[in-house]
Protein backbone atom coordinates (compact mmCIF):
# COMPACT_ATOMS: atom_id res chain seq x y z
CA UNK A 1 0.00 0.00 0.00
CA UNK A 2 2.84 2.37 0.88
CA UNK A 3 4.57 1.52 -2.38
CA UNK A 4 1.36 2.31 -4.29
CA UNK A 5 1.14 5.63 -2.46
CA UNK A 6 4.75 6.61 -3.09
CA UNK A 7 4.59 5.41 -6.68
CA UNK A 8 1.73 7.68 -7.73
CA UNK A 9 2.82 11.04 -9.12
CA UNK A 10 -0.54 12.08 -10.61
CA UNK A 11 -3.43 13.18 -8.35
CA UNK A 12 -5.76 10.63 -6.78
CA UNK A 13 -9.33 11.13 -7.93
CA UNK A 14 -10.52 10.87 -4.33
CA UNK A 15 -8.60 10.91 -1.05
CA UNK A 16 -10.75 9.71 1.86
CA UNK A 17 -9.83 10.75 5.40
CA UNK A 18 -11.13 8.16 7.89
CA UNK A 19 -11.21 4.37 7.87
CA UNK A 20 -14.53 3.66 9.58
CA UNK A 21 -17.79 2.49 8.00
CA UNK A 22 -18.29 5.78 6.16
CA UNK A 23 -14.78 6.07 4.73
CA UNK A 24 -14.59 2.38 3.79
CA UNK A 25 -17.99 2.64 2.10
CA UNK A 26 -16.81 5.65 0.09
CA UNK A 27 -13.62 3.80 -0.91
CA UNK A 28 -15.64 0.79 -2.12
CA UNK A 29 -18.07 2.97 -4.03
CA UNK A 30 -15.41 5.15 -5.66
CA UNK A 31 -13.04 2.28 -6.51
CA UNK A 32 -15.87 0.24 -8.01
CA UNK A 33 -16.73 3.21 -10.27
CA UNK A 34 -13.13 3.05 -11.50
CA UNK A 35 -11.73 6.07 -9.63
CA UNK A 36 -8.22 6.18 -8.19
CA UNK A 37 -8.78 6.13 -4.42
CA UNK A 38 -6.54 6.64 -1.42
CA UNK A 39 -8.00 6.05 2.07
CA UNK A 40 -6.13 7.28 5.15
CA UNK A 41 -6.83 6.12 8.69
CA UNK A 42 -5.12 7.83 11.61
CA UNK A 43 -5.25 4.80 13.95
CA UNK A 44 -6.41 1.34 12.99
CA UNK A 45 -9.40 0.75 10.71
CA UNK A 46 -12.49 0.84 12.95
CA UNK A 47 -10.65 2.18 15.99
CA UNK A 48 -13.25 4.98 16.09
CA UNK A 49 -16.97 4.23 16.36
CA UNK A 50 -17.30 1.55 13.70
CA UNK A 51 -16.11 -1.37 15.86
CA UNK A 52 -18.23 -0.32 18.86
CA UNK A 53 -21.80 -0.48 17.58
CA UNK A 54 -24.68 -2.68 18.79
CA UNK A 55 -23.94 -4.86 15.73
CA UNK A 56 -27.42 -4.47 14.23
CA UNK A 57 -28.19 -4.02 10.57
CA UNK A 58 -31.58 -2.55 11.21
CA UNK A 59 -34.26 -0.16 10.12
CA UNK A 60 -34.52 1.18 13.64
CA UNK A 61 -37.85 0.50 15.30
CA UNK A 62 -37.37 3.60 17.44
CA UNK A 63 -37.03 5.91 14.44
CA UNK A 64 -40.40 4.58 13.30
CA UNK A 65 -41.85 5.64 16.64
CA UNK A 66 -40.28 9.07 16.09
CA UNK A 67 -42.11 9.22 12.77
CA UNK A 68 -38.96 9.19 10.60
CA UNK A 69 -40.49 6.82 8.05
CA UNK A 70 -38.14 7.67 5.17
CA UNK A 71 -35.03 6.93 7.30
CA UNK A 72 -36.53 3.60 8.38
CA UNK A 73 -37.43 2.65 4.80
CA UNK A 74 -33.99 3.54 3.52
CA UNK A 75 -32.32 1.56 6.31
CA UNK A 76 -34.58 -1.45 5.75
CA UNK A 77 -33.69 -1.43 2.06
CA UNK A 78 -29.98 -1.21 2.87
CA UNK A 79 -30.40 -4.04 5.39
CA UNK A 80 -31.78 -6.25 2.61
CA UNK A 81 -29.05 -5.24 0.15
CA UNK A 82 -26.33 -5.98 2.70
CA UNK A 83 -27.75 -9.42 3.45
CA UNK A 84 -27.64 -10.17 -0.27
CA UNK A 85 -24.09 -8.90 -0.76
CA UNK A 86 -22.48 -10.11 2.48
CA UNK A 87 -24.35 -13.24 3.63
CA UNK A 88 -21.17 -14.44 5.34
CA UNK A 89 -21.34 -11.47 7.70
CA UNK A 90 -25.00 -10.51 8.05
CA UNK A 91 -27.67 -12.73 9.58
CA UNK A 92 -31.33 -12.63 10.36
CA UNK A 93 -31.94 -12.38 14.11
CA UNK A 94 -35.35 -12.73 15.76
CA UNK A 95 -36.15 -10.13 18.45
CA UNK A 96 -38.94 -10.25 21.01
CA UNK A 97 -40.54 -7.21 22.59
CA UNK A 98 -41.77 -8.70 25.90
CA UNK A 99 -45.16 -7.37 27.00
CA UNK A 100 -46.07 -6.71 30.62
CA UNK A 101 -49.03 -4.31 30.10
CA UNK A 102 -52.33 -4.98 28.33
CA UNK A 103 -51.76 -2.24 25.75
CA UNK A 104 -48.27 -3.31 24.67
CA UNK A 105 -49.27 -6.34 22.59
CA UNK A 106 -51.62 -4.48 20.19
CA UNK A 107 -49.39 -1.38 20.17
CA UNK A 108 -46.14 -3.14 19.28
CA UNK A 109 -47.97 -5.76 17.23
CA UNK A 110 -49.29 -3.06 14.88
CA UNK A 111 -46.05 -1.04 14.93
CA UNK A 112 -43.98 -4.03 13.92
CA UNK A 113 -46.42 -4.97 11.15
CA UNK A 114 -45.79 -1.48 9.73
CA UNK A 115 -42.05 -2.19 10.08
CA UNK A 116 -42.53 -5.38 7.98
CA UNK A 117 -44.56 -3.44 5.46
CA UNK A 118 -41.93 -0.73 5.03
CA UNK A 119 -39.30 -3.37 4.30
CA UNK A 120 -41.30 -4.45 1.26
CA UNK A 121 -39.39 -6.91 -0.88
CA UNK A 122 -36.34 -6.49 1.36
CA UNK A 123 -38.16 -8.01 4.33
CA UNK A 124 -36.59 -10.50 6.70
CA UNK A 125 -38.92 -12.82 8.68
CA UNK A 126 -42.47 -11.64 9.46
CA UNK A 127 -43.47 -10.20 12.83
CA UNK A 128 -46.12 -11.95 14.90
CA UNK A 129 -47.83 -11.74 18.29
CA UNK A 130 -46.70 -14.49 20.67
CA UNK A 131 -48.66 -16.20 23.40
CA UNK A 132 -47.27 -16.28 26.92
CA UNK A 133 -46.07 -19.88 26.47
CA UNK A 134 -44.36 -19.12 23.16
CA UNK A 135 -42.60 -16.12 24.70
CA UNK A 136 -41.38 -18.23 27.62
CA UNK A 137 -40.15 -20.94 25.30
CA UNK A 138 -38.17 -18.56 23.08
CA UNK A 139 -36.87 -16.49 25.99
CA UNK A 140 -36.28 -18.99 28.80
CA UNK A 141 -34.50 -16.32 30.86
CA UNK A 142 -37.13 -13.59 30.66
CA UNK A 143 -38.60 -12.30 33.95
CA UNK A 144 -41.84 -14.21 34.36
CA UNK A 145 -43.92 -12.22 36.86
CA UNK A 146 -46.43 -10.02 35.08
CA UNK A 147 -45.36 -11.30 31.64
CA UNK A 148 -48.34 -11.42 29.26
CA UNK A 149 -46.68 -12.44 26.00
CA UNK A 150 -44.62 -10.68 23.37
CA UNK A 151 -44.20 -9.62 19.78
CA UNK A 152 -41.52 -11.24 17.63
CA UNK A 153 -39.93 -9.44 14.69
CA UNK A 154 -36.75 -9.77 12.63
CA UNK A 155 -33.71 -7.60 12.02
CA UNK A 156 -30.12 -8.12 10.90
CA UNK A 157 -27.03 -8.78 12.97
CA UNK A 158 -23.38 -8.52 11.96
CA UNK A 159 -19.82 -8.18 13.18
CA UNK A 160 -18.99 -4.52 12.59
CA UNK A 161 -15.18 -4.69 12.57
CA UNK A 162 -15.16 -7.82 10.40
CA UNK A 163 -17.51 -6.18 7.87
CA UNK A 164 -15.24 -3.15 7.87
CA UNK A 165 -12.19 -5.25 7.05
CA UNK A 166 -14.19 -7.02 4.33
CA UNK A 167 -15.20 -3.63 2.86
CA UNK A 168 -11.60 -2.39 2.83
CA UNK A 169 -10.55 -5.63 1.15
CA UNK A 170 -13.34 -5.09 -1.41
CA UNK A 171 -12.01 -1.60 -2.11
CA UNK A 172 -8.44 -2.90 -2.35
CA UNK A 173 -9.57 -5.72 -4.67
CA UNK A 174 -10.78 -2.91 -6.96
CA UNK A 175 -7.53 -1.02 -6.85
CA UNK A 176 -7.96 1.33 -3.88
CA UNK A 177 -4.96 2.08 -1.68
CA UNK A 178 -5.92 1.92 1.99
CA UNK A 179 -3.57 2.74 4.87
CA UNK A 180 -3.92 2.54 8.61
CA UNK A 181 -1.67 4.47 11.00
CA UNK A 182 -1.50 7.22 8.38
CA UNK A 183 -3.12 10.43 9.68
CA UNK A 184 -3.94 13.33 7.41
CA UNK A 185 -2.19 16.24 9.13
CA UNK A 186 -2.69 19.10 6.68
CA UNK A 187 -4.52 20.00 3.49
CA UNK A 188 -2.81 21.73 0.58
CA UNK A 189 -4.44 24.32 -1.69
CA UNK A 190 -4.09 25.36 -5.31
CA UNK A 191 -3.57 28.95 -6.48
CA UNK A 192 -7.34 29.61 -6.23
CA UNK A 193 -7.49 28.41 -2.63
CA UNK A 194 -9.18 25.07 -3.36
CA UNK A 195 -7.89 21.90 -1.75
CA UNK A 196 -5.68 19.86 -4.02
CA UNK A 197 -4.02 17.42 -1.68
CA UNK A 198 -3.34 16.00 1.74
CA UNK A 199 -0.19 15.79 3.82
CA UNK A 200 -0.02 12.54 5.73
CA UNK A 201 2.39 10.86 8.07
CA UNK A 202 3.42 7.20 8.06
CA UNK A 203 3.26 6.76 11.83
CA UNK A 204 5.57 3.74 11.83
CA UNK A 205 8.47 5.63 10.28
CA UNK A 206 7.53 9.28 10.78
CA UNK A 207 7.85 9.85 7.03
CA UNK A 208 5.76 12.78 5.72
CA UNK A 209 4.13 12.24 2.33
CA UNK A 210 2.06 14.55 0.16
CA UNK A 211 -0.80 13.01 -1.83
CA UNK A 212 -2.36 15.13 -4.57
CA UNK A 213 -6.14 14.90 -4.82
CA UNK A 214 -8.96 16.02 -7.09
CA UNK A 215 -11.42 15.71 -4.22
CA UNK A 216 -10.82 15.26 -0.49
CA UNK A 217 -13.60 13.55 1.45
CA UNK A 218 -13.68 13.97 5.21
CA UNK A 219 -15.17 10.78 6.68
CA UNK A 220 -13.56 11.20 10.09
CA UNK A 221 -16.74 10.44 12.09
CA UNK A 222 -16.59 11.97 15.56
CA UNK A 223 -13.35 13.69 14.54
CA UNK A 224 -14.87 15.31 11.44
CA UNK A 225 -14.87 18.77 13.03
CA UNK A 226 -11.18 18.36 13.83
CA UNK A 227 -10.45 17.58 10.17
CA UNK A 228 -12.57 20.55 9.07
CA UNK A 229 -10.39 22.71 11.30
CA UNK A 230 -7.34 21.59 9.29
CA UNK A 231 -9.00 23.57 6.53
CA UNK A 232 -10.33 26.49 8.56
CA UNK A 233 -9.55 26.84 12.26
CA UNK A 234 -12.67 28.97 12.82
CA UNK A 235 -15.38 26.58 11.56
CA UNK A 236 -18.34 25.98 13.87
CA UNK A 237 -18.77 22.44 15.19
CA UNK A 238 -21.25 20.29 13.26
CA UNK A 239 -21.26 17.42 15.73
CA UNK A 240 -22.84 16.74 19.11
CA UNK A 241 -20.99 13.63 20.35
CA UNK A 242 -22.84 11.23 22.60
CA UNK A 243 -21.53 7.98 24.01
CA UNK A 244 -23.20 4.61 24.27
CA UNK A 245 -21.96 1.68 26.32
CA UNK A 246 -22.50 -2.05 26.01
CA UNK A 247 -21.97 -4.66 28.69
CA UNK A 248 -21.07 -8.21 27.71
CA UNK A 249 -22.07 -11.25 29.78
CA UNK A 250 -21.78 -14.96 29.23
CA UNK A 251 -24.38 -16.84 27.21
CA UNK A 252 -26.29 -18.13 30.25
CA UNK A 253 -28.05 -14.76 30.69
CA UNK A 254 -29.90 -15.20 27.39
CA UNK A 255 -30.00 -18.90 26.78
CA UNK A 256 -32.13 -18.90 23.63
CA UNK A 257 -31.17 -17.66 20.19
CA UNK A 258 -33.63 -14.78 20.31
CA UNK A 259 -32.78 -11.21 21.27
CA UNK A 260 -34.81 -9.00 23.61
CA UNK A 261 -35.76 -5.48 22.62
CA UNK A 262 -37.08 -3.05 25.22
CA UNK A 263 -38.54 -0.10 23.29
CA UNK A 264 -38.76 2.29 26.27
CA UNK A 265 -36.28 2.34 29.10
CA UNK A 266 -36.64 4.79 31.97
CA UNK A 267 -34.51 7.33 30.04
CA UNK A 268 -36.61 6.90 26.90
CA UNK A 269 -34.08 4.79 25.00
CA UNK A 270 -34.17 1.36 23.44
CA UNK A 271 -32.33 -1.43 25.25
CA UNK A 272 -31.18 -4.59 23.51
CA UNK A 273 -30.03 -7.92 24.95
CA UNK A 274 -28.54 -9.85 22.06
CA UNK A 275 -26.80 -13.19 21.58
CA UNK A 276 -23.46 -12.44 19.87
CA UNK A 277 -20.45 -14.70 19.36
CA UNK A 278 -21.72 -17.05 22.08
CA UNK A 279 -22.13 -14.21 24.60
CA UNK A 280 -24.89 -11.82 25.68
CA UNK A 281 -24.52 -8.20 24.64
CA UNK A 282 -26.63 -5.63 26.52
CA UNK A 283 -26.81 -1.97 25.57
CA UNK A 284 -26.94 0.85 25.02
CA UNK A 285 -26.92 4.25 26.72
CA UNK A 286 -26.92 7.75 25.20
CA UNK A 287 -24.88 10.24 27.22
CA UNK A 288 -23.81 13.59 25.73
CA UNK A 289 -20.06 14.19 26.09
CA UNK A 290 -17.83 17.22 25.49
CA UNK A 291 -14.96 15.81 23.45
CA UNK A 292 -14.51 12.68 21.32
CA UNK A 293 -11.68 10.28 22.18
CA UNK A 294 -10.50 6.84 21.04
CA UNK A 295 -10.96 4.85 24.23
CA UNK A 296 -13.82 6.51 26.10
CA UNK A 297 -14.53 4.89 29.47
CA UNK A 298 -18.03 4.01 30.65
CA UNK A 299 -19.54 6.28 33.29
CA UNK A 300 -20.51 4.52 36.52
CA UNK A 301 -24.12 5.63 36.13
CA UNK A 302 -24.22 4.07 32.64
CA UNK A 303 -23.07 0.71 34.02
CA UNK A 304 -25.62 0.93 36.84
CA UNK A 305 -28.36 1.91 34.41
CA UNK A 306 -27.78 -1.10 32.16
CA UNK A 307 -27.48 -3.51 35.10
CA UNK A 308 -30.69 -2.11 36.66
CA UNK A 309 -32.64 -2.15 33.41
CA UNK A 310 -31.47 -5.65 32.48
CA UNK A 311 -32.51 -6.82 35.95
CA UNK A 312 -36.08 -5.70 35.20
CA UNK A 313 -36.26 -8.11 32.25
CA UNK A 314 -33.97 -11.05 33.00
CA UNK A 315 -34.92 -13.79 35.48
CA UNK A 316 -31.32 -13.85 36.78
CA UNK A 317 -30.30 -10.21 37.28
CA UNK A 318 -26.72 -9.68 36.05
CA UNK A 319 -24.33 -8.37 38.68
CA UNK A 320 -21.30 -6.19 38.24
CA UNK A 321 -19.02 -9.21 38.69
CA UNK A 322 -20.78 -10.94 35.77
CA UNK A 323 -19.58 -8.29 33.29
CA UNK A 324 -16.96 -9.82 31.02
CA UNK A 325 -16.30 -6.65 29.06
CA UNK A 326 -17.67 -3.11 28.68
CA UNK A 327 -17.11 -1.27 25.43
CA UNK A 328 -18.00 2.31 24.58
CA UNK A 329 -18.72 4.02 21.26
CA UNK A 330 -19.35 7.64 20.39
CA UNK A 331 -22.12 8.60 17.97
CA UNK A 332 -21.25 11.20 15.36
CA UNK A 333 -24.61 12.93 15.64
CA UNK A 334 -25.15 16.05 13.62
CA UNK A 335 -26.35 19.07 15.60
CA UNK A 336 -29.82 20.29 14.78
CA UNK A 337 -30.38 24.03 15.00
CA UNK A 338 -32.04 24.83 18.32
CA UNK A 339 -31.73 21.22 19.51
CA UNK A 340 -31.54 20.25 23.15
CA UNK A 341 -27.89 19.27 23.65
CA UNK A 342 -28.73 17.30 26.79
CA UNK A 343 -30.90 14.84 24.89
CA UNK A 344 -28.90 13.40 22.04
CA UNK A 345 -31.24 10.40 21.66
CA UNK A 346 -33.63 12.83 19.92
CA UNK A 347 -31.08 13.97 17.29
CA UNK A 348 -31.44 12.66 13.76
CA UNK A 349 -29.59 9.57 12.58
CA UNK A 350 -29.75 10.86 9.00
CA UNK A 351 -26.45 11.58 7.33
CA UNK A 352 -25.30 15.04 6.32
CA UNK A 353 -23.06 16.15 3.45
CA UNK A 354 -21.37 19.48 3.93
CA UNK A 355 -19.06 21.19 1.46
CA UNK A 356 -16.74 23.88 2.84
CA UNK A 357 -16.08 26.93 0.61
CA UNK A 358 -12.62 25.59 -0.26
CA UNK A 359 -14.03 22.29 -1.44
CA UNK A 360 -13.62 19.88 1.50
CA UNK A 361 -16.52 17.42 1.36
CA UNK A 362 -17.55 16.21 4.81
CA UNK A 363 -19.93 13.28 5.27
CA UNK A 364 -21.09 12.54 8.81
CA UNK A 365 -23.95 11.01 10.76
CA UNK A 366 -26.10 8.18 9.43
CA UNK A 367 -25.53 4.69 10.73
CA UNK A 368 -23.60 1.56 9.92
CA UNK A 369 -26.64 0.06 8.21
CA UNK A 370 -26.82 2.88 5.66
CA UNK A 371 -23.08 3.13 4.86
CA UNK A 372 -23.61 2.07 1.21
CA UNK A 373 -26.28 4.66 0.53
CA UNK A 374 -24.20 7.34 2.30
CA UNK A 375 -21.19 6.43 0.16
CA UNK A 376 -23.21 6.64 -3.04
CA UNK A 377 -24.42 10.10 -2.06
CA UNK A 378 -20.90 11.28 -1.14
CA UNK A 379 -19.31 10.01 -4.36
CA UNK A 380 -22.10 11.54 -6.47
CA UNK A 381 -21.27 14.90 -4.86
CA UNK A 382 -17.52 14.29 -5.32
CA UNK A 383 -18.04 13.70 -9.05
CA UNK A 384 -19.59 17.17 -9.38
CA UNK A 385 -17.03 18.81 -7.14
CA UNK A 386 -13.96 17.28 -8.77
CA UNK A 387 -15.25 17.24 -12.39
CA UNK A 388 -14.78 13.46 -12.38
CA UNK A 389 -16.29 11.16 -15.01
CA UNK A 390 -19.98 10.69 -14.33
CA UNK A 391 -19.84 6.94 -13.72
CA UNK A 392 -22.95 5.45 -12.08
CA UNK A 393 -22.79 3.79 -8.67
CA UNK A 394 -22.02 0.07 -8.87
CA UNK A 395 -22.45 -1.13 -5.30
CA UNK A 396 -26.11 -2.22 -5.34
CA UNK A 397 -25.13 -5.71 -6.44
CA UNK A 398 -21.46 -5.66 -5.52
CA UNK A 399 -20.47 -8.69 -3.52
CA UNK A 400 -18.44 -7.92 -0.43
CA UNK A 401 -15.01 -9.57 -0.12
CA UNK A 402 -15.36 -13.15 1.14
CA UNK A 403 -18.85 -13.53 -0.31
CA UNK A 404 -20.16 -17.06 -0.43
CA UNK A 405 -23.79 -17.90 -1.02
CA UNK A 406 -25.32 -18.98 2.25
CA UNK A 407 -28.67 -20.61 2.88
CA UNK A 408 -27.83 -20.50 6.54
CA UNK A 409 -28.39 -16.79 6.99
CA UNK A 410 -32.14 -17.08 7.07
CA UNK A 411 -32.64 -20.73 7.94
CA UNK A 412 -30.35 -20.65 10.97
CA UNK A 413 -30.68 -17.25 12.60
CA UNK A 414 -27.75 -15.93 14.55
CA UNK A 415 -25.20 -18.40 13.21
CA UNK A 416 -22.20 -17.93 13.32
CA UNK A 417 -22.72 -15.46 16.16
CA UNK A 418 -23.87 -18.36 18.26
CA UNK A 419 -20.28 -19.28 19.04
CA UNK A 420 -20.40 -22.91 20.07
CA UNK A 421 -22.02 -25.24 17.53
CA UNK A 422 -21.01 -22.91 14.71
CA UNK A 423 -17.59 -22.55 13.14
CA UNK A 424 -16.26 -19.08 14.10
CA UNK A 425 -14.29 -18.98 10.84
CA UNK A 426 -17.57 -18.76 8.87
CA UNK A 427 -17.26 -14.98 9.19
CA UNK A 428 -14.24 -15.08 6.90
CA UNK A 429 -16.46 -16.37 4.11
CA UNK A 430 -14.39 -17.50 1.15
CA UNK A 431 -11.17 -16.76 3.08
CA UNK A 432 -12.03 -19.31 5.79
CA UNK A 433 -10.37 -22.08 3.80
CA UNK A 434 -7.07 -20.18 3.78
CA UNK A 435 -7.26 -19.54 7.56
CA UNK A 436 -7.99 -23.23 8.11
CA UNK A 437 -5.02 -24.13 5.90
CA UNK A 438 -2.75 -22.06 8.16
CA UNK A 439 -4.02 -24.02 11.14
CA UNK A 440 -3.64 -27.32 9.31
CA UNK A 441 -0.03 -26.53 8.40
CA UNK A 442 0.98 -25.73 11.98
CA UNK A 443 -0.87 -27.51 14.80
CA UNK A 444 0.11 -24.75 17.27
CA UNK A 445 -2.02 -22.34 15.23
CA UNK A 446 -5.02 -24.68 15.43
CA UNK A 447 -5.37 -24.25 19.19
CA UNK A 448 -7.58 -21.59 20.83
CA UNK A 449 -5.39 -18.94 22.44
CA UNK A 450 -7.50 -19.13 25.59
CA UNK A 451 -9.98 -21.67 26.81
CA UNK A 452 -12.74 -19.05 27.22
CA UNK A 453 -12.86 -17.95 23.55
CA UNK A 454 -12.69 -19.94 20.30
CA UNK A 455 -10.00 -17.70 18.76
CA UNK A 456 -7.19 -19.54 17.02
CA UNK A 457 -3.55 -18.60 16.59
CA UNK A 458 -4.17 -18.93 12.85
CA UNK A 459 -6.54 -15.93 13.00
CA UNK A 460 -3.79 -13.74 14.48
CA UNK A 461 -1.33 -14.81 11.79
CA UNK A 462 -3.95 -14.18 9.11
CA UNK A 463 -4.70 -10.75 10.61
CA UNK A 464 -1.02 -9.78 10.31
CA UNK A 465 -0.47 -11.25 6.85
CA UNK A 466 -3.71 -10.35 5.09
CA UNK A 467 -5.61 -7.79 7.15
CA UNK A 468 -3.01 -5.14 7.98
CA UNK A 469 -3.07 -5.73 11.75
CA UNK A 470 -0.08 -3.79 13.12
CA UNK A 471 -0.60 -3.97 16.88
CA UNK A 472 -1.93 -6.37 19.49
CA UNK A 473 -4.99 -4.14 19.93
CA UNK A 474 -5.73 -4.43 16.18
CA UNK A 475 -5.58 -8.23 16.38
CA UNK A 476 -7.51 -8.74 19.63
CA UNK A 477 -10.10 -5.92 19.46
CA UNK A 478 -10.99 -5.68 15.75
CA UNK A 479 -9.60 -8.55 13.57
CA UNK A 480 -10.85 -10.88 16.31
CA UNK A 481 -13.28 -9.60 18.97
CA UNK A 482 -11.57 -11.00 22.07
CA UNK A 483 -11.33 -7.66 23.92
CA UNK A 484 -15.00 -6.86 23.46
CA UNK A 485 -16.18 -10.34 24.42
CA UNK A 486 -14.08 -11.14 27.47
CA UNK A 487 -11.44 -8.65 28.62
CA UNK A 488 -9.79 -11.04 31.09
CA UNK A 489 -9.47 -13.77 28.45
CA UNK A 490 -8.10 -11.19 25.99
CA UNK A 491 -5.49 -10.21 28.57
CA UNK A 492 -4.50 -13.86 28.99
CA UNK A 493 -4.08 -14.13 25.21
CA UNK A 494 -1.91 -11.04 24.99
CA UNK A 495 1.49 -12.68 25.31
CA UNK A 496 0.97 -15.62 22.90
CA UNK A 497 -0.82 -13.39 20.39
CA UNK A 498 1.96 -10.76 20.55
CA UNK A 499 4.52 -13.51 19.96
CA UNK A 500 2.68 -14.60 16.80
CA UNK A 501 2.38 -11.02 15.57
CA UNK A 502 6.05 -10.29 16.27
CA UNK A 503 7.07 -13.30 14.21
CA UNK A 504 4.91 -12.15 11.30
CA UNK A 505 5.91 -8.49 11.48
CA UNK A 506 9.61 -9.10 12.12
CA UNK A 507 9.59 -7.50 15.57
CA UNK A 508 11.70 -8.33 18.62
CA UNK A 509 11.14 -8.99 22.29
CA UNK A 510 11.06 -5.31 23.23
CA UNK A 511 8.15 -4.81 20.85
CA UNK A 512 6.33 -7.79 22.40
CA UNK A 513 6.84 -6.40 25.92
CA UNK A 514 5.66 -2.97 24.90
CA UNK A 515 2.58 -4.28 23.07
CA UNK A 516 1.60 -6.54 25.96
CA UNK A 517 1.98 -3.70 28.48
CA UNK A 518 -0.18 -1.33 26.38
CA UNK A 519 -2.81 -3.99 25.80
CA UNK A 520 -3.06 -5.09 29.44
CA UNK A 521 -3.76 -1.51 30.43
CA UNK A 522 -6.50 -1.30 27.82
CA UNK A 523 -8.00 -4.66 28.83
CA UNK A 524 -8.16 -3.46 32.45
CA UNK A 525 -10.34 -0.54 31.32
CA UNK A 526 -12.76 -2.95 29.58
CA UNK A 527 -12.80 -5.33 32.55
CA UNK A 528 -15.17 -3.25 34.68
CA UNK A 529 -16.42 -6.33 36.54
CA UNK A 530 -12.97 -7.18 37.93
CA UNK A 531 -12.83 -7.15 41.71
CA UNK A 532 -16.59 -6.62 42.04
CA UNK A 533 -17.35 -10.12 43.37
CA UNK A 534 -15.53 -9.40 46.65
CA UNK A 535 -17.56 -6.21 47.10
CA UNK A 536 -20.78 -8.04 46.28
CA UNK A 537 -19.78 -10.74 48.74
CA UNK A 538 -20.43 -13.46 46.17
CA UNK A 539 -18.31 -15.54 43.87
CA UNK A 540 -18.58 -14.91 40.13
CA UNK A 541 -20.35 -17.50 37.95
Ligand SMILES: Cc1cc2nc3c(=O)[nH]c(=O)nc-3n(C[C@H](O)[C@H](O)[C@H](O)COP(=O)(O)OP(=O)(O)OC[C@H]3O[C@@H](n4cnc5c(N)ncnc54)[C@H](O)[C@@H]3O)c2cc1C
Nearest residue numbers: 018020021022042048049050054056184221244329368369
Ligand atom coordinates in the same frame (compact mmCIF):
# COMPACT_ATOMS: atom_id res chain seq x y z
C1 LIG B 1 -23.10 2.85 20.90
C2 LIG B 1 -23.40 2.85 19.44
C3 LIG B 1 -24.18 1.84 18.89
C4 LIG B 1 -24.46 1.83 17.52
N1 LIG B 1 -25.17 0.80 17.00
C5 LIG B 1 -25.45 0.77 15.69
C6 LIG B 1 -26.13 -0.34 15.14
O1 LIG B 1 -26.43 -1.32 15.83
N2 LIG B 1 -26.41 -0.31 13.81
C7 LIG B 1 -26.07 0.75 13.02
O2 LIG B 1 -26.41 0.72 11.84
N3 LIG B 1 -25.37 1.80 13.50
C8 LIG B 1 -25.04 1.83 14.81
N4 LIG B 1 -24.31 2.86 15.34
C9 LIG B 1 -23.86 3.93 14.43
C10 LIG B 1 -22.58 3.55 13.68
O3 LIG B 1 -21.73 2.78 14.48
C11 LIG B 1 -21.87 4.81 13.21
O4 LIG B 1 -22.78 5.62 12.51
C12 LIG B 1 -20.70 4.51 12.29
O5 LIG B 1 -19.86 3.53 12.85
C13 LIG B 1 -19.90 5.78 12.03
O6 LIG B 1 -18.84 5.47 11.18
P1 LIG B 1 -17.83 6.57 10.68
O7 LIG B 1 -16.96 5.94 9.67
O8 LIG B 1 -18.57 7.78 10.25
O9 LIG B 1 -16.99 6.99 11.98
P2 LIG B 1 -15.77 6.22 12.67
O10 LIG B 1 -15.97 4.77 12.72
O11 LIG B 1 -15.49 6.91 13.95
O12 LIG B 1 -14.56 6.46 11.67
C14 LIG B 1 -13.90 7.69 11.52
C15 LIG B 1 -12.41 7.40 11.42
O13 LIG B 1 -11.73 8.59 11.03
C16 LIG B 1 -10.42 8.48 11.56
N5 LIG B 1 -9.76 9.78 11.55
C17 LIG B 1 -10.03 10.86 12.32
N6 LIG B 1 -9.19 11.87 12.03
C18 LIG B 1 -8.36 11.42 11.04
C19 LIG B 1 -7.27 12.00 10.34
N7 LIG B 1 -6.86 13.25 10.58
N8 LIG B 1 -6.63 11.26 9.40
C20 LIG B 1 -7.04 9.98 9.13
N9 LIG B 1 -8.07 9.40 9.79
C21 LIG B 1 -8.73 10.11 10.73
C22 LIG B 1 -10.67 7.95 12.96
O14 LIG B 1 -9.50 7.39 13.50
C23 LIG B 1 -11.79 6.95 12.74
O15 LIG B 1 -11.33 5.64 12.62
C24 LIG B 1 -23.98 2.88 16.69
C25 LIG B 1 -23.18 3.89 17.24
C26 LIG B 1 -22.88 3.87 18.59
C27 LIG B 1 -22.01 4.92 19.17
